[in-house]
Amino acid sequence: MKTKFWHKWPPALVLITEKGMRDPVTDLHGVVWHTAGQARGAVVRIRPAYAGDDGILMHELSHVRTFWWALLATVALALVVSGVCLVVLGPGFYLMLPWLACLAAMLLVQKLKPYKLWNEALAYAVQLKHTKGDGQPTELLDLAHRLAGPIYDFDLTVTEAQREILKYV
Numbered sequence: 426m427k428t429k430f431w432h433k434w435p436p437a438l439v440l441i442t443e444k445g446m447r448d449p450v451t452d453l454h455g456v457v458w459h460t461a462g463q464a465r466g467a468v469v470r471i472r473p474a475y476a477g478d479d480g481i482l483m484h485e486l487s488h489v490r491t492f493w494w495a496l497l498a499t500v501a502l503a504l505v506v507s508g509v510c511l512v513v514l515g516p517g518f519y520l521m522l523p524w525l526a527c528l529a530a531m532l533l534v535q536k537l538k539p540y541k542l543w544n545e546a547l548a549y550a551v552q553l554k555h556t557k558g559d560g561q562p563t564e565l566l567d568l569a570h571r572l573a574g575p576i577y578d579f580d581l582t583v584t585e586a587q588r589e590i591l592k593y594v
């Protein structure tokens with residue numbers, strides 16, 4: 426298994442590594458929760474223990490796909506707004522402002538809970554369609570436990586988490 430490879434679509438750099446991964450989270454019962462993978466922009470990190478887990482990789486690539494779409498939408502919006510400003514007000518350095526505003530809006534939206542929940546539930550719905558590292562099917566209940574677990578802060582019951590994931594299957 427390669428420890429670093431380029432995934433073509435969606436374009437992503439995949440690193441099999443422990444480095445840069447989020448710290449584990451301990452819940453109220455003393456159970457330690459590790460993140461198996463994480464995506465930041467177009468860079469995906471997968472823990473070596475999950476290197477062969479198709480579902481985890483597809484989950485993270487779903488986040489990368491969302492990232493590219495969000496970036497595309499941001500650029501399109503900034504182009505339209507700065508284009509209108511250019512036509513109405515004429516050229517000038519101020520035309521940087523729509524770009525900065527659209528970028529700030531994109532970063533802000535990604536911090537919002539409904540957006541985060543949608544993004545995660547969508548990624549879990551994708552993961553559900555793929556097998557685990559041992560070739561066994563991914564179970565909805567396992568994923569719902571993770572979505573409702575302490576790694577995220579969604580304040581969901583396991584049943585509610587199942588419902589969220591099933592919205593996108």
Ligand SMILES: [Zn+2]
Nearest residue numbers: 484488545548
């Ligand atoms: Zn995720």
